[in-house]
Amino acid sequence: MQEIRRRSQQERSQTMRAALIHAGRELFVRNGFAATATPDIVASAGVTRGALYHHFQDKEDLFAAVIRAEAEAIAAAIEAADFSDTTPLAALIRGGEAFLDAMTVPGRTRLMLVEAPAVLTPELLAEVDAATGGKTLEDGLRAAGVDQTGPLSALLSAAYDRAAQAIDRGEPSGPWRAALKQLLEGVVG
Secondary structure, eight states: OOOOOOOHHHHHHHHHHHHHHHHHHHHHHHHHHTTTOOOHHHHHOOOHHHHHHHHOSSSSHHHHHHHHHHHHHHHHHHHHHHOOOOOHHHHHHHHHHHHHHHHHHHTTTTIIIHHHHSSSSSHHHHHHHHHTEEEEEEEHHHHHHOOOOOHHHHHHHHHHHHHHHHHHTTOOHHHHHHHHHHHHHHHHH
């Protein structure tokens, strides 16, 4: 007879937290932050309201966790791109392409570029960006020999965000990708 292994409290807690983040993401994408109620989140996650408040201070704290998870997924997609046998400029271009591809995940553009700036403080968003995609962009600029990467990274990030929003609205991605490539060539070239 096979022994049934019981999950540890930590495993159960991680599973519950993940369920809340997943349910929150789906509802924030569908309804937006303001129109998403905590009873809907706990019902969708299949947990109690107490479980929500055990893991998160409030709905905004859950939303911040969703945004962190999205930012980490974007950074992972960029880091997974093939950067072998590339120049620093080609690596920046390829990383930008990977960012735009990662932003095509349904709901991601709305979460990251519409809802997050409306809900979270600029300081928190900067902290999340610095730990994920913003760090990747700054590292790429440094590798390309660019000094003063902070302001330049912020401006390039804004350009990529604008392109992601246009592509999300259904505009053809080709012209946006070409314009971003030209922008990077002007900055680094």
